[in-house]
């Protein structure tokens with residue numbers, strides 16, 4: 001086998017450690033948010049991240065996006081060590097991250113305009129993705145005129161428009177009502193099925209973590225570490241098939257819940273003592 005036959009992973013983390021200082025003061029208290037994270041994410045993989053509140057999920061994702069600097073270790077994107085945000089990675093935030101003073105089309109074209117795309121090309125690319133998420137009737141609307149689910153569709157269209165092949169999603173459906181959330185999950189799975197982008201997706205929702213993922217990264221209670229990587233053996237395309245009724249769904253869900261529950265019980269006991 002030649003070296004070129006070996007697929008380069010989308011993202012590799014080696015020994016990543018991150019400490020936060022709670023104020024500018026050199027003697028201020030510190031929080032160890034992540035410790036010794038080793039992780040390889042395959043190209044085209046859908047990885048969900050779940051773990052107790054405060055275990056470092058967002059910090060980990062922001063480090064993968066180079067929006068946060070790590071203290072130790074290496075972040076390698078498509079074979080290259082990185083320290084700054086780049087066009088191969090796009091973030092989608094829980095709070096949508098839209099400019100309230102810009103229309104839908106201007107929000108979606110924004111990252112392309114910043115990169116000096118010709119106006120026509122930026123608009124055509126943006127329109128293609130706005131159509132894809134079903135918002136063509138709302139191109140001239142402002143974010144406050146849209147529901148939460150629609151605003152998150154704009155966030156998704158913007159991330160897709162950048163052409164990034166790695167989507168870093170921080171609880172993107174966390175602020176959306178339960179039914180819209182199911183629709184958004186279907187839409188995301190459909191897009192993923194068509195384009196096979198690498199998706200790294202934080203969630204607090206156990207069902208969502210299992211439903212969407214090829215693999216679930218279960219993190220341990222702070223300082224954040226990789227507790228377990230769990231393969232999800234469920235058929236595709238999942239949006240056309242009710243995987244919630246599949247025996248593997250219950251098995252994987254039950255296993256993750258057991259681990260999370262242990263962490264929560266332990267935390268309660270420590271707080272009480």
Ligand SMILES: Nc1ncnc2c1ncn2[C@@H]1O[C@H](COP(=O)(O)OP(=O)(O)OP(=O)(O)O)[C@@H](O)[C@H]1O
Nearest residue numbers: 020021022031033052053054055056057058059060
């Ligand atoms: N800018 C910051 N300054 C100081 N401490 C921080 C900062 N950002 C995160 N932390 C701390 O780092 C730890 C990990 O935080 P992080 O937000 O990554 O966790 P999380 O798993 O995403 O949490 P949640 O599930 O509640 O969203 C927490 O103890 C948090 O208080």
